[in-house]
Amino acid sequence: MNTKKISYLGLLIALAFVLSYVEALLPISIGIPGMKIGLANLVVMVALYTIGSKNAFMLSVVRVLLVSLTFGNFAMMLYSMAGALLSFVVMFVAKRSKKFSITGVSVLGGVFHNVGQIIVAIFVLETSKLVYYLPVLIIVGTITGMVIGLVAGMIIKRIGGWKDICYGSKSSM
Amino acid sequence: MKKNDVILIASLLIICAISLLAIKLWQKQSTTDKSYVRVEVDGKVYGTYPLNEERTEKIQFENGSYNVLVIKDGKADITEASCPDQICVRHMPIHYSDESIVCLPNKLTVTVVGGQENEIDATTN
Numbered sequence: 001m002n003t004k005k006i007s008y009l010g011l012l013i014a015l016a017f018v019l020s021y022v023e024a025l026l027p028i029s030i031g032i033p034g035m036k037i038g039l040a041n042l043v044v045m046v047a048l049y050t051i052g053s054k055n056a057f058m059l060s061v062v063r064v065l066l067v068s069l070t071f072g073n074f075a076m077m078l079y080s081m082a083g084a085l086l087s088f089v090v091m092f093v094a095k096r097s098k099k100f101s102i103t104g105v106s107v108l109g110g111v112f113h114n115v116g117q118i119i120v121a122i123f124v125l126e127t128s129k130l131v132y133y134l135p136v137l138i139i140v141g142t143i144t145g146m147v148i149g150l151v152a153g154m155i156i157k158r159i160g161g162w163k164d165i166c167y168g169s170k171s172s173m
Numbered sequence: 174m175k176k177n178d179v180i181l182i183a184s185l186l187i188i189c190a191i192s193l194l195a196i197k198l199w200q201k202q203s204t205t206d207k208s209y210v211r212v213e214v215d216g217k218v219y220g221t222y223p224l225n226e227e228r229t230e231k232i233q234f235e236n237g238s239y240n241v242l243v244i245k246d247g248k249a250d251i252t253e254a255s256c257p258d259q260i261c262v263r264h265m266p267i268h269y270s271d272e273s274i275v276c277l278p279n280k281l282t283v284t285v286v287g288g289q290e291n292e293i294d295a296t297t298n
Contacts, residue, residue, distance in 0.1 A: 029219055030279065072257070075278055104178035121275070126216030127282050129273045135189040142185045 008165050009047075009055055016043035016063040024071055036083070036117075037144045038110050040067075043150035044088070045106055050161050053092050060084050078124070079117045086116030102156065105148035110145025111138050127139060200269040203287040206286060208248045208270060212242065215280040224268070224285070238279050249283055251276070 019039040026037070040063055047056035064084045068077035091109040094100050100108070114137040122130050159165065204253055212219040212232060229244045240261065241253035248266035248269035252254060264274045270287030 073278065076258075077278075079277065099175075099177050099182065101175045101178050104175065104181050107182055107185070121277060123279060125213075125275065125277075125282055127273070127284070129211065129271060129282070129284055130275065132271060132273070133194040135196065138185055138189045139193075142182055142189075146178070146182060 001068075004165065005051070005055075005162065008051065009059065012043050012047055012051075012059055013062050013066070016040040016059060017066050017096025019043060020063065020067040021071070035140055036113060038141075038148055040114055041087070041106070041113065041145075042107055042148050042152055042155075045102065045109070045148065046155050046159070048095060048105075049152070050159055050165070051103065051157045052162070053095075057088055060088050069153060069155075075124070079120050082120040083113040083116040087113035095127070101149075102153040103146060106152060107142050107145035110148065111141035114138065114141045197269075202272050203270040204268070204285070205287055206245075206270075208285055208287050210242075210244065210267075211286050213282045213284070219281075221286075222249075229233050232281065234279060240279055240281055241275055242283060249274070249285065251283065254279070 017040075019042065023037055023039045033149055042062050043063075044056055047059050061081075061084070064077065064080045068074075068080055072080070087109045090112040091105050094105045094108045115134065118133060118137060122128060196261075203233070203262055206225065208225075209221050209223045209273045211221045212230075214232070219232060220230070223228065224244060224247050226244070227246075227253070228244050230244075232240045232242060236253040239253075240251050240255075243250050243252045245266075248268045250266035251264065251274050254262050254276055256276055258278065261274050261276035261281070267283070267285050270285055273284040275281055275282050
């Protein structure tokens with residue numbers, strides 16, 4: 001990993017961190033646990049398509065650690081980590097299968113982020129009643145995932161992959 | 174967007190909309206006048222309160238955190254909580270059977286239990 005790659009990854013982590021904070025500031029909560037717009041997933045998506053799955057995975061984990069240590073508590077970290085990991089695995093598999101475009105991958109990521117959090121909550125709280133929240137969470141995840149996917153697609157088209165980032169073969173804007 | 178994406182999005186939305194409707198209908202049906210709310214902390218029952226009498230209950234935890242449960246007009250609501258995310262406070266008041274309010278930081282759940290379920294329990298006991 002050369003200096004340019006390290007600084008690029010650092011930049012993305014910072015971006016994901018800030019977006020998580022912005023999301024925490026938005027008062028859109030409708031009282032359903034585990035609901036997220038997933039702004040930070042935008043960065044993970046861009047990373048997944050530009051700098052590879054290994055780096056994107058690292059980015060996702062470091063983001064959750066940073067955000068929950070700064071703004072949350074241990075319980076929050078557990079939920080976020082479950083959501084982030086499950087959503088990453090699903091996005092990785094979906095991308096590998098080549099059956100979906102960026103939008104489809106992002107939708108799956110958004111949906112499974114919410115599903116992962118609810119699954120952990122069911123185990124922590126030992127109440128299966130939370131399953132009733134799943135339909136709403138999946139609908140929200142689908143819609144936000146669609147928007148995030150469309151935006152991510154636009155960004156990815158413009159910044160290219162590792163090569164473009166490190167050697168600047170795409171003319172700077 | 175590929176064709177698969179459209180299929181994925183459409184099927185997710187349709188399946189969820191249908192199950193949402195089904196859940197709502199079923200919840201409405203299984204609610205009776207004898208409904209009560211059950212408050213659980215960390216999976217253990219903390220207390221049960223009937224929905225047809227008004228009351229305010231402050232649920233205090235050992236570590237100093239708390240949730241305030243208010244029952245009014247046959248609806249249960251959490252009006253105050255010490256947790257940072259306040260998701261439980263923003264939740265709409267609950268009334269129908271099996272609706273619940275959850276406070277993840279305090280590991281607290283408030284669930285409406287319909288009168289019918291209670292009868293089934295009583296007969297099987």
